[in-house]
Amino acid sequence: MPVNTINGEPYALDVQGVGRRFGEFWAIEDVTLKVRPGERRAILGPNGAGKTTLFNVITGDFPASSGTIRMFGLDVTTAPVEKRIAHGLRRTYQHALLFDGLTVAETLFLAVCGVAGGWRKILPLRRDDENRDRAIELAHRAGLGDQIDHQVELLSHGQRRQLEIGLALAEDPTLLLLDEPAAGLSPAERPKLAELLRTLPDSVAVVLIEHDMDIALQTSQSVTVLHNGRMLAEGTPQDVMKDADVHRVYVGGSHGH
Secondary structure (H helix, E strand, O other), X not given: OOOXXXXXXXXXXXXXXXXXXXXXXXXXXXXXEEEOOOOEEEEEOOOOOOHHHHHHHHHOOOXXXXXXXXXXXXXXXXXXXXXXXHOOEEEOOOOOOXXXXXXXXXXXXXHHHOOOOOHHHOOOOOOOOHHHHHHHHHHHHOOOHHHOOOEHHHOOHHHHHHHHHHHHOOOOOOEEEEEOOOOOOOOOOHHHHHHHHHOOOOOOEEEEEOOOHHHHHHHOXXXXXXXXXXXXXXXXXXXXXXXHHHHHHHHOHHHOO
C-alpha cells in the first residue's frame, strides 16, 4: 500500500480503517485518521465512544484487529510499543505513576536521562550536569518553574498533570498523545493547562482525548468525534460545533453554545 503524504511528506499519524475487537464486540471499527506533522488534533466523544481504545491501538498497548497504522510513513501496525517509542511516539495516561518522594527537577532529570531503574545511583542532582539544565528547562516549559524543588507529593492535581506532560516531552517526541489531560482539574487550573497545550513545540504533532470541550476546541486545529466506536464527524472546531449529529449525540443542550 502506498504511503499517504501531504506536500510530499508522510503524515505524522496515518490510521486507515482501524478496528479493535474484544470477542464479538467491536470497541472501535473502521477508524481513519490523518494527522499532519505539528498538527493539533482533538478526539471527542461521550463515554464508551472508543477514544482510549483508539489510543491503546495507536501506541501498541492493544493490537489492531483490522486496518493499518503508520507513523511518519513507517508501518507500525504490528510493531511493539518500544519500536513506536523509538520512532518518536510518547503518551500520557489518565492515571500516571509519579514518584511522590522526588522533586519536580529530579523527576524530569530521570526522564531526560532515560532511567527506568537504579535511579538512586544518579541522585542527587549535580549543578554542572547538562541533563539537570534540560530538566529545569522542561519544568519551565510545563509551567512548573516555581515548583522545581517541590516534592511531587505537594503538587496540586493540575500541577501533576503538567508534570506528566513535561515527562512526555523529555525525549523530544514527534508525536504526542494526551489522554484527558484536564481530567480532575479545578476551574482555576484549566486555563493554565490550556496555555501549556497551546505552547507545546511546533515540532510535535499532538493528539488529545478530552472531555472538556472548551479546552479541546481552544487548543486544537482539527477535531474528530467518535460515537459507538465509529467516526461521527471530522473537521475544524467551528465545523464540528455546527454539525447536527454531534449536537445530537455529544454536545446536547448544555453545550449548545
